[in-house]
Amino acid sequence: MDYLSGLNEPQRKAVLHTEGPLMIIAGAGSGKTRVLTFRTAHLIEQGVDPFAILLLTFTNKAAGEMRHRIEQVIGKQAKNIWMGTFHSIFAKILRFEGEKLGYTSSFSIYDTDDSKSLLRSIIKEMNLDDKVYKVNLVLNRISAAKNKLISPQSYFNNEVIRNEDRMAKVGEIGAIYKTYALRCFQANAMDFDDLLYQTNILFRDHLDVLNKYQHKFKQVMVDEFQDTNVSQYLITKKLSAVNQNICVVGDDAQSIYAFRGADIQNILNFEKDYPDLTTIKLEENYRSTQAIVGAANSIISKNRHQLQKNVFTSNEKGEDIEIIRATTDSEEARLIASSIFEGKQRDGLNGSDFAILYRTNAQSRSFEEALRKLNLPYKIVGGLSFYQRKEIKDLLSYLRFVVNQQDEEAFKRIINLPKRGIGDTTIAKISVTAAENNVSIWDVVSNIQQYSGKGAQAIENFADLIKSFKIMVEVDKKDAYDVANHVAKASGLLRELYEDKTVEGLARYQNIQELLNAIKQFVDSEENEDKSIATFLQSVSLLTNADQEEEGDIKEKVTLMTIHSAKGLEFKRVFLVGLEEDLFPSQMMLASQSDLEEERRLFYVAITRAEKRLYISYAESRYQFGRLKTCEPSRFIDELDPQYLRISKLGGKKEIQGFKPVQKVGGFAQKTPVNQGQQLVQKAAPSNYQHISSSNFTPSNPLELQVEQRVEHQKFGFGKILRIEINGAERKAVIAFEKGVGEKTLLLSFAKLMVIG
DNA sequence: TTCGGCTGGTTTTTT
DNA sequence: ACCAGCCGAA
Numbered sequence: 051m052d053y054l055s056g057l058n059e060p061q062r063k064a065v066l067h068t069e070g071p072l073m074i075i076a077g078a079g080s081g082k083t084r085v086l087t088f089r090t091a092h093l094i095e096q097g098v099d100p101f102a103i104l105l106l107t108f109t110n111k112a113a114g115e116m117r118h119r120i121e122q123v124i125g126k127q128a129k130n131i132w133m134g135t136f137h138s139i140f141a142k143i144l145r146f147e148g149e150k151l152g153y154t155s156s157f158s159i160y161d162t163d164d165s166k167s168l169l170r171s172i173i174k175e176m177n178l179d180d181k182v183y184k185v186n187l188v189l190n191r192i193s194a195a196k197n198k199l200i201s202p203q204s205y206f207n208n209e210v211i212r213n214e215d216r217m218a219k220v221g222e223i224g225a226i227y228k229t230y231a232l233r234c235f236q237a238n239a240m241d242f243d244d245l246l247y248q249t250n251i252l253f254r255d256h257l258d259v260l261n262k263y264q265h266k267f268k269q270v271m272v273d274e275f276q277d278t279n280v281s282q283y284l285i286t287k288k289l290s291a292v293n294q295n296i297c298v299v300g301d302d303a304q305s306i307y308a309f310r311g312a313d314i315q316n317i318l319n320f321e322k323d324y325p326d327l328t329t330i331k332l333e334e335n336y337r338s339t340q341a342i343v344g345a346a347n348s349i350i351s352k353n354r355h356q357l358q359k360n361v362f363t364s365n366e367k368g369e370d371i372e373i374i375r376a377t378t379d380s381e382e383a384r385l386i387a388s389s390i391f392e393g394k395q396r397d398g399l400n401g402s403d404f405a406i407l408y409r410t411n412a413q414s415r416s417f418e419e420a421l422r423k424l425n426l427p428y429k430i431v432g433g434l435s436f437y438q439r440k441e442i443k444d445l446l447s448y449l450r451f452v453v454n455q456q457d458e459e460a461f462k463r464i465i466n467l468p469k470r471g472i473g474d475t476t477i478a479k480i481s482v483t484a485a486e487n488n489v490s491i492w493d494v495v496s497n498i499q500q501y502s503g504k505g506a507q508a509i510e511n512f513a514d515l516i517k518s519f520k521i522m523v524e525v526d527k528k529d530a531y532d533v534a535n536h537v538a539k540a541s542g543l544l545r546e547l548y549e550d551k552t553v554e555g556l557a558r559y560q561n562i563q564e565l566l567n568a569i570k571q572f573v574d575s576e577e578n579e580d581k582s583i584a585t586f587l588q589s590v591s592l593l594t595n596a597d598q599e600e601e602g603d604i605k606e607k608v609t610l611m612t613i614h615s616a617k618g619l620e621f622k623r624v625f626l627v628g629l630e631e632d633l634f635p636s637q638m639m640l641a642s643q644s645d646l647e648e649e650r651r652l653f654y655v656a657i658t659r660a661e662k663r664l665y666i667s668y669a670e671s672r673y674q675f676g677r678l679k680t681c682e683p684s685r686f687i688d689e690l691d692p693q694y695l696r697i698s699k700l701g702g703k704k705e706i707q708g709f710k711p712v713q714k715v716g717g718f719a720q721k722t723p724v725n726q727g728q729q730l731v732q733k734a735a736p737s738n739y740q741h742i743s744s745s746n747f748t749p750s751n752p753l754e755l756q757v758e759q760r761v762e763h764q765k766f767g768f769g770k771i772l773r774i775e776i777n778g779a780e781r782k783a784v785i786a787f788e789k790g791v792g793e794k795t796l797l798l799s800f801a802k803l804m805v806i807g
Numbered sequence: 808t809t810c811g812g813c814t815g816g817t818t819t820t821t822t
Numbered sequence: 823a824c825c826a827g828c829c830g831a832a
Contacts, residue, residue, distance in 0.1 A: 109822090137822050162821085242822050310821065410819055412823095432821085466808095473808050594822060614820045636819050652820080675817075675823070 053088050053123060057081075064330045065089045068096060068269075071290075071324035072297040073317070077361040078346065078658035079337030079620070082299050086273060087116055089297070090131065091123040093269055100130035102268040104289065108277060109594045110135055112618055129577070132267070136282050137242060138592045140249040143263070144240070145588070150256050151248055156453045156584045158239040159591040163438070164459040165189055165230075165241045172229050178222055187220070192227050196243040197279045197311035199250055202228040236490075238456040246281040253288050264292040274617070275300030275320075279311035287323065296324075302357050303350050306614060306652045308645075317357070333360050335658075337620055339368020341694045342664050346657040348691035353647045370696035373687065374667035378678070379413075379628075382669045383420035386625050389665065390608060391424050393623060401427055401606040403622035407613050407656050409634040413627065414610050416673075421608060429604075431611035437590060441547065441558040442565050446587065448537050452519040453584045455492035468546045471508045480509075515540065529581040531573040535566055613656045624660035626653075629668040630681040653686050666690075 054062055061081060064074050065088045076082035086105070094100055107113040113133040121128035132139060145155050160168070166185045169192075173183045195205050205211055206224040215223045234241060240248060253260040270290045272278065275298035278286075290296035298320065305314050321327055335343050343363045350356065376382035386406065393399050406417050414430055421428045436442060444467060447460040454460075466472045483501050484494045496513045498506040519537055522528045528536075538544045547559040572589070573581045609621065628634055635649035657664060668683050 135822070245822085306820075307822095309819075412818060469809080471808065475808085592822075612820065634819095638819055649819095673823085 053091065057084070057088070058334060060330050060332050061085050064332070065092050067297075067328055067330070068093055068098075068295070070294055071320075071327045073275075073320055073327055073329045074297070074299040074332060075317075075329065075357060075359065076299055076301050076332040077335060077359055078301065078304060078655070079335040079343075079363075080332035080361070081336055082273075082301075082332060083116065083119070083618075085332070086271065086299060087119045087123065090116075090120050090271070094120075094124050094127060098268055100127045101132070102266060103131045103133075103271070104139070104267040104269065105131060105133040105271045106136055106139065106273065106282075106286070107133065108135065108274040108618065110138060110592070110597045111594070112273065135592065135594065136278075136285070137245050138589070140285065141240075141245050141588060141592060144245065144248060144252070147252055147256070147259050148248070150259065151252055152235065153240070153248075154238055154454070156238070158237065158450050158454045158457040158460065159245070159588065160234065160237075160239045160241040160459060161438075161591060162189075162242070163443070164239075167459055167462070168233060169226065169230060172226055172233065176222065176226065176229070178226075183220060183222070183226070188223055188226055191215075191220075191223050192230060193243050194311060195227065196247045197281045199247065199281055199284070202231045233458065236456060237458040238454050239459070243281070246279075246285065249285055250281055253285065260288060263289055268293050268295060270296045272296070272298045272300075276302050276305035276314060276317060277307040277310075277312040278316055280313055280316070281311070283313075283316045283319075294324075303353075303359065303651055304617070304655050304658075306617065306648060306655055308648050314355070331359060333362060335361050335363040336365070337661050338363060338658060339365050339662060341368045341370055342657060342660050345371055345664070345690050345694040346654055348694070349650060349657065349686065349689055350654045352689050353650055355647060369663050371664045371666060371690070371694050373695055373697050374665055375683075375697075376667060376669045377671065379416045379669045379672040380420070382627060382667050383416035384423075386417065386627065386665070386667060387420035387424050387426060389625070390421075390426060390623075394426075399622060401608045402604060404625070405609040405611070405616065405619070405621040405623075405659065406625045406627060407611060407616050407659065408627050409613060409636060409652075410628075411612055417610055417627070426608055427603070427606045428608040428610055431609060432615045435593070436561070436564070437593060439558075439561055441543070441561055445534070445538055445541075445543055445562060445565060446590065448519075448541055448543070449534060449583055450587055452516060452523055452533070452537065453587060455496075455516070456490060458491070461491060464541075465512065468542045470512060472512070476509070523583060529573050530583040530586040531566070531570045533583045534569045534586075538562060538566065613652050616659050617655060620659055620661055622661045623663045623665070624656070625665045625667065626656045627667045628672075629666050629684040629687055630672065631684050633672075633681065634684055635686065650686065650689075 054065065057065065061084070064072065064085045068089075074082065074085065076085070090103060090105060093103060105113070105116070107116065113135065117128050117131065117133055120131070134142075141159065144151075144153070144157070148155060148157055166189060169185050169188050170180070173180050173185070173188070195211075200208070200211075202224075205227050212221065212224055215221050234244065253263075267289055270286055270293075272286055277300075286296060286298075300317060302314050302317055305312060308314075321329070338346075340363055343361060343365075347361060374382070374385055376385055390401075390404050393404065394401065408414065408417075411432060418428065418430070437446070444463060447457075447463040450457050450460040451464060462477075465477060480491060480494050484491045487494070487501070494501055495509055496517065498509045498513060502509075518540070519533065522533050522536060544559070544562060547555055547562060550556075550558070569586060572578060572586050578585070609619075613626075632640075634653070635646055639645040639649045666687065668687070669681060671678050671680050673679075
């Protein structure tokens with residue numbers, strides 16, 4: 051019990067409260083991970099069986115870390131706690147119980163790409179216009195429905211929803227949803243939302259199963275409760291209905307996943323659902339300086355919807371928050387990279403003390419470049435993850451299909467990969483034949499002689515290949531590594547990549563090897579009892595962005611990631627970049643006021659990641675879709691309490707000289723093929739630098755780009771750096787366009803020439 | 808069937 | 823800038 055000594059009063063109360071429902075409202079940096087860790091350790095010391103504790107976290111990594119910390123307190127038993135994300139825990143349970151719902155234990159898990167691909171084919175088959183039925187939109191609607199536990203049938207029958215869809219001219223979404231659900235089921239596959247949705251169905255329709263787990267889990271804990279959706283909430287509610295020992299930890303101010311169905315309402319409902327609820331607030335921030343906490347509070351107070359809370363700190367006042375203004379996104383990156391360089395040199399910090407946080411993944415590029423130039427090692431969290439790369443998905447699809455021949459998406463991926471002369475026409479024939487004979491696609495493929503007399507050699511070869519893999523798995527009971535290794539070779543995937551001598555080809559080849567290494571590790575690890583390929587596939591498809599393995603010297607690496615992935619982390623120095631209107635807050639969010647509040651909470655989360663120092667930067671122009679556009683500082687900068695701010699010496703002070711509105715250019719509304727335009731640019735501008743004469747361009751005499759000079763634009767290239775002269779001195783400048791005006795339409799009514807150095 | 812060239816859309820965040 | 827889908831040519 052010595053761990054109690056380091057806790058403050060509310061923390062201690064939370065740890066000691068073990069019976070009955072408990073809600074912990076934990077402000078940013080208030081030590082909620084400690085509380086959860088100690089509470090779990092305490093429960094076990096009190097004699098609760100680790101197997102009877104269910105601890106749901108947001109990422110597998112968070113679970114791993116907590117398991118590690120609990121292990122330090124109570125030792126080996128920590129291994130036995132049921133700890134993981136909602137998705138991974140309930141995928142595991144569905145593996146056991148899925149047969150009751152008509153799935154086999156080797157069901158596939160469709161990732162977002164698979165879901166989209168399936169939807170694309172359904173939309174096509176239904177002869178719907180894919181410009182109207184955009185895959186993302188459809189998938190979002192279906193996902194939202196599932197997360198609210200609306201079945202395909204009740205979606206279809208619900209007049210309110212259908213009217214809504216009809217008003218939006220997408221009246222067929224109900225029908226698409228129905229087909230989609232059916233096809234997933236026939237493919238023996240669940241998508242991400244299904245893992246929760248089907249769990250709910252399981253617990254609703256099979257009370258014996260529910261009962262079993264209700265009695266199994268004596269204690270249920272939910273971390274990041276503010277980010278759970280209705281579907282997740284109902285699962286936990288059902289599971290804890292018998293024992294009533296449910297403990298949720300969250301912070302409404304840090305709810306940033308509403309777009310995924312997370313519902314703050316869960317926190318409010320919680321009080322209603324559990325009348326004898328104990329609520330504990332953790333309000334003291336141990337992480338950050340007063341300046342950072344103050345700035346964060348000044349932001350979150352602008353939101354109207356929030357629980358009463360008073361986050362304070364007794365830490366030192368600390369440095370003011372620095373606002374960095376840069377003229378371009380690449381300058382922004384340079385300034386920050388050199389600030390990191392200085393911080394390491396002068397203040398003796400490690401690379402891992404720094405984080406660069408941005409709103410969108412696309413922003414990482416300029417920072418990577420700038421960091422590389424200064425030889426600063428970095429790591430990127432998220433973005434295109436290893437497991438989303440084409441070659442990896444290809445091999446995994448083979449493995450998926452070997453395990454589950456009903457997996458339609460895996461089949462589509464591998465049937466002609468590497469090229470074996472089975473094109474779209476043949477595949478269409480196969481599915482027609484399957485439908486006519488009322489059998490599965492695999493039935494047709496594996497018995498192709500029965501259905502087609504001749505010319506099916508390629509298909510037969512494919513079927514034989516898969517059959518030989520199946521024997522390895524089912525008869526010889528080879529482990530995941532042996533199977534994967536063999537499949538990679540025998541399928542021809544490896545050979546194809548090996549013969550590709552381009553840089554990308556080499557990288558892909560290595561990626562496959564890397565995947566095989568990962569599988570080897572999985573097989574060799576003592577923690578995994580079941581070494582089958584099916585189990586490996588399962589664990590892989592639920593890896594989250596934050597879970598990726600780190601390698602190399604972790605201490606030296608600066609972290610780059612989106613704010614969303616930064617949740618739950620902390621860094622000595624945080625650079626919060628790209629604070630520009632339309633980027634952060636994102637323009638997609640500005641449509642409705644409540645969404646603006648979510649963006650503001652995102653800003654709050656970002657600020658509170660910083661322990662010692664916080665830098666906020668914005669650029670006045672930025673590349674987007676391959677061209678430069680001008681930007682305005684974010685409204686969020688104005689919302690910060692100025693008493694904590696300092697305008698940085700780094701880049702911001704410099705006045706921009708000669709900000710020239712260019713004269714209107716008319717008569718170019720007609721379209722010019724883009725590629726032609728690009729070729730023109732390449733031909734006309736062999737170097738990035740062009741001289742233009744000083745007589746045309748001085749601060750008092752703006753350069754006038756006239757009609758003929760549209761060609762000049764192209765000659766310079768968009769956003770390319772120009773050398774110009776101002777008052778006899780050589781300067782650099784770029785051409786930037788007003789928001790939303792692009793090269794493609796050549797509606798260049800206004801352009802600006804911006805001097806950048 | 809495959810390949811290459813062209814076009815249009817895209818970027819919010821993630822399990 | 824990048825990608826996926828489409829179309830025509832081989």
